[in-house]
Amino acid sequence: MKIAVLGGDGYLGWPTALHLSAQGHDILVVDNFARRQYDFELGAESLVPIRSLKQRVDKWREISGRTIEIMAGDLTDPEFTYEMVRKFTPEAVVHFAEQRAAPYSMIDRSHAVYTQVNNVVGTLNLLYAIAEIDPEIHLVKLGTMGEYGTPNIDIEEGFIEITHKGRTDVLPFPKQPGSFYHLSKVHDSHNIMFATKAWNLRSTDLNQGVVYGQETEETAMHSDLATRLDYDAVFGTVLNRFIVQATIGHPITVYGTGDQTRGMLDIRDTLQCIHLAIKNPAQPGEYRVFNQFTESFSISQLANLVSETFPGHVTVEMLDNPRTEALSHYYNAVHTKLLDLGLQPHLLSDTLISSLFGVVEQHKDRVDLDVMRPSVQWRKTSSPVREEKVAK
Ligand code: NAD
Ligand code: USQ
Numbered sequence: 001m002k003i004a005v006l007g008g009d010g011y012l013g014w015p016t017a018l019h020l021s022a023q024g025h026d027i028l029v030v031d032n033f034a035r036r037q038y039d040f041e042l043g044a045e046s047l048v049p050i051r052s053l054k055q056r057v058d059k060w061r062e063i064s065g066r067t068i069e070i071m072a073g074d075l076t077d078p079e080f081t082y083e084m085v086r087k088f089t090p091e092a093v094v095h096f097a098e099q100r101a102a103p104y105s106m107i108d109r110s111h112a113v114y115t116q117v118n119n120v121v122g123t124l125n126l127l128y129a130i131a132e133i134d135p136e137i138h139l140v141k142l143g144t145m146g147e148y149g150t151p152n153i154d155i156e157e158g159f160i161e162i163t164h165k166g167r168t169d170v171l172p173f174p175k176q177p178g179s180f181y182h183l184s185k186v187h188d189s190h191n192i193m194f195a196t197k198a199w200n201l202r203s204t205d206l207n208q209g210v211v212y213g214q215e216t217e218e219t220a221m222h223s224d225l226a227t228r229l230d231y232d233a234v235f236g237t238v239l240n241r242f243i244v245q246a247t248i249g250h251p252i253t254v255y256g257t258g259d260q261t262r263g264m265l266d267i268r269d270t271l272q273c274i275h276l277a278i279k280n281p282a283q284p285g286e287y288r289v290f291n292q293f294t295e296s297f298s299i300s301q302l303a304n305l306v307s308e309t310f311p312g313h314v315t316v317e318m319l320d321n322p323r324t325e326a327l328s329h330y331y332n333a334v335h336t337k338l339l340d341l342g343l344q345p346h347l348l349s350d351t352l353i354s355s356l357f358g359v360v361e362q363h364k365d366r367v368d369l370d371v372m373r374p375s376v377q378w379r380k381t382s383s384p385v386r387e388e389k390v391a392k
Contacts, residue, residue: 001025001026001091001092001278002025002026002028002088002089002090002091002092003020003025003026003027003028003090003091003092003093003094003278004027004028004030004084004085004088004090004092004093004094005017005020005027005028005029005030005094005096006030006031006075006093006094006095006096006097006126007030007031007095007096007097007098008027008028008029008030008031008053008096009029009031009033009035009036009053010031010035010096010097010100010228011035011211011227011228011229011230011267012096012142012211012227012267012270013029013031013094013096013097014029014056014219014227014228015216015218015219015227015267015270015271016094016096016270016271016274017029017068018060018068018216018218018219018225019216019217019218019271019274019275020094020274020275020278021060021064021066021068021218022064022066022217022218023275026069027068027069028068028069028070028071028084028088028090029053029057029068029069029070029071030070030071030072030073030075030084030097031053031072031097032072032073032074032075032097033053033072034074034099034118035228038099038101038104038234038235042232042234042235042371043368043370043371044230044232044234044235044368044371045366045368046228046229046230047229047230047231047244047360047363047364047366047367048214048226048227048228048229048359048363049223049226049363049366050226050227050228051224051226053070053072054070055224056224056225057070059222059224059225060218060225063221063222063225069088071084071087071088074122075097075121075122075123075125075126076117076118076121076122076125077125078125078128078129081122081125081126081129082125082128082129082132082133084129085126085129085130085133085134085137086129086133089134090137091136091137091138092137092138092139092140092278092281093126093130093137093138093139093140094140094142094274094278095123095126095139095140095141095142096142097122098118098119098122098123098142098184098185098188099114099115099118099119099181099184100181100235101181101234101235102146102178102179102181102182102323103179103233103234103235103322103374103375103376104181104234104235104376105179105180105181105184106179106180106181106323106376106377106378107376108381109381112180115180115181115184116180116183116184116187119181119184119185119187119188120184120187120188120191123141123188123191123192124191126139127139127191127192127195127199127201130201131195131199131201135199135200135201135202135284136202136284137201137202138202138203138204138278138281138282139192139201139202139203139204140203140204140206140274140277140278141188141192141203141204141205141206142206142208143185143188143189143205143206143207143208143289144182144185144207144208144209145207145208145209145210145262145263145291145292145293145333146177146178146179146182146185147175147177147182147185147186147189147207148173148174148175148176148177148207148333149175149176149177149178149326150176150260150261150325150326150329150330150331151174151176151330152329152330153330154332154333154334155173155291155331155332155333155334156173156334157207157289157290157291157334157335157336157337158172158173158205158207158288158289158290158291159171159172159173159289160172160173160174172189172190172193175189178323178324178325179323179378188205189205189289192205192287193205193287196285196286196287197285197287200284200285201284201285201287202281202282202283202284202285202286203282203286203287203288204277204281204282204288204289204290205287205288205289205290206273206274206277206289206290206292207289207290207291207292208265208270208273208292208293209262209263209264209265209291209292209293209294209296210237210238210239210262210263210264210265210293211237211264211265211266211267211270212237212239212240212243212264212265212266212267212348212352212356213240213266213267213268213352213356214226214227214229214240214267214356214359215267215355215359216267216268216271217268227267229244229359229360231244231245231367231371231372232368232371232372233253233371233372233373233374233375233376234371234375234376238262238299238302239264239302239306239348240356241253242302242303242306243306243353243356243357243360244360244364244367245372246306246307246310246312246314246357247310247357247360247361247364248360248364248367249312250369250372251315251316251317252303252306252307252314252315252316252317253317253319253372253373253374254299254300254303254316254317254318254319255299255319255320255321255322255323255374256299256318256319256320256321256325256327257300257318257327257328258298258299258300258303258318259298259299259300259327259328259329260298260299260325260326260327260329261296261297261298261299261329261331262296262297262299262331263291263293263294263295263296263333263335264293264294264295264296264297264348265292265293265294265295265345266294266345266346266347266348266352268346269292269294269343269345269346270292272343272344273290273292273338273343276338276341276342276343277290277338277341279341280341288337290335290337290338291333291334291335291337291338292335292338293333293335294335294343294345294346294347295345295347295348296331296333297348303316305348305353306353309350309353309354309357310357319373319374322374322376322377322378323378324378324379
């Protein structure tokens with residue numbers, strides 16, 4: 001198949017592009033390199049060194065004999081987005097290309113606005129391009145489990161049957177997201193559902209949990225094929241951060257009581273899930289939602305797992321939670337649709353954690369302690385424009 005991987009220079013997009021290419025598909029990678037810019041802005045860097053997109057693609061051609069095409073551009077630019085769809089004529093589009101860090105979206109007004117404009121407008125341009133150029137294209141869009149929040153009932157896969165005053169309907173599951181980033185995904189979901197019905201599109205919304213891990217079968221073939229590993233307090237995700245912290249002898253930073261629970265998955269399962277969604281496309285007019293995670297853990301459980309697996313001494317520090325989120329809460333989310341399609345999960349194991357210790361050990365001299373502690377506070381609004389007005 002011809003598959004466009006949007007955001008294909010990122011943590012998940014790059015290994016997905018490689019994996020789909022290795023399965024024999026023709027791949028186009030699209031990216032505007034915003035992720036590399038955020039690093040400059042934040043003074044942070046991937047722990048594992050990463051090559052430029054061109055170097056990555058050249059190395060892959062040398063190793064596998066397969067070509068991955070590149071188009072550099074921004075999805076918020078409609079001309080670029082239309083041109084990309086028109087020129088490449090994809091059968092499926094995998095859309096990773098969004099600003100994806102909740103803390104980044106909560107820095108201040110301009111980062112919240114940037115996140116929502118980038119994510120919502122990019123997706124809207126893509127929906128129009130697909131509808132006007134080829135409505136047969138299957139859109140596989142990365143959403144997030146965080147769209148649902150933490151309700152006191154079981155979380156269903158996208159939709160819930162509700163009986164109200166004697167009448168029954170199947171309705172989108174209520175959304176209670178916890179950051180302007182997570183809200184952008186909710187807005188995307190509504191736009192995709194509406195456009196799919198209005199224009200008879202095919203779409204799959206993958207509500208993915210927190211991803212951990214760094215190596216996949218293809219990225220492990222050569223260091224030039226490595227994907228990024230973020231550990232800073234803005235882009236680093238929880239288990240990856242805990243593993244880096246344990247390895248360098250930094251306390252593991254549990255926010256709040258550590259009772260908050262999240263659905264999680266191994267990076268290799270992200271690749272498997274995307275491939276399964278593409279192989280089993282949505283029907284015309286169908287908007288479907290898959291909950292893409294394999295296990296749930298509380299933050300304290302993750303801290304304990306890392307402490308117990310690490311061969312040396314580990315300390316755990318309970319920090320005041322910089323976020324606004326429920327701590328003690330019920331969490332039971334359905335996740336059967338991808339298993340029904342054949343997903344074979346890589347469950348979290350001591351072996352995986354130990355192999356990540358190994359990856360971190362190789363690069364631990366690159367850790368910058370200045371970016372480790374949380375710097376963004378959910379409860380504080382800091383808006384330079386407003387402060388200026390107040391000062392006057
Ligand atoms: P990432 O930031 O590493 O990759 C996203 C890529 O998209 C980057 O390379 C960036 O430059 C590009 N991009 C952003 N805006 C763009 C635009 N307007 N036009 C073109 N390219 C643009 O993020 P990731 O961790 O690989 O996540 C990929 C997707 O998966 C995101 O949509 C994210 O919300 C979702 N997701 C990630 C996780 C996780 O734990 N990493 C979990 C659940 C869902
Ligand atoms: N946390 C800590 N200590 C840390 C870092 C995080 O206790 O050092 C806690 C947070 O308070 C939160 C949980 O760990 O309760 C998860 O935080 P995270 O930064 O790992 O993940 P999150 O902000 O939810 O975002 C990540 C990705 C995002 C994706 C989301 C999936 O960055 O793109 O959408 O995971 S989900 O969580 O299901 O919404």
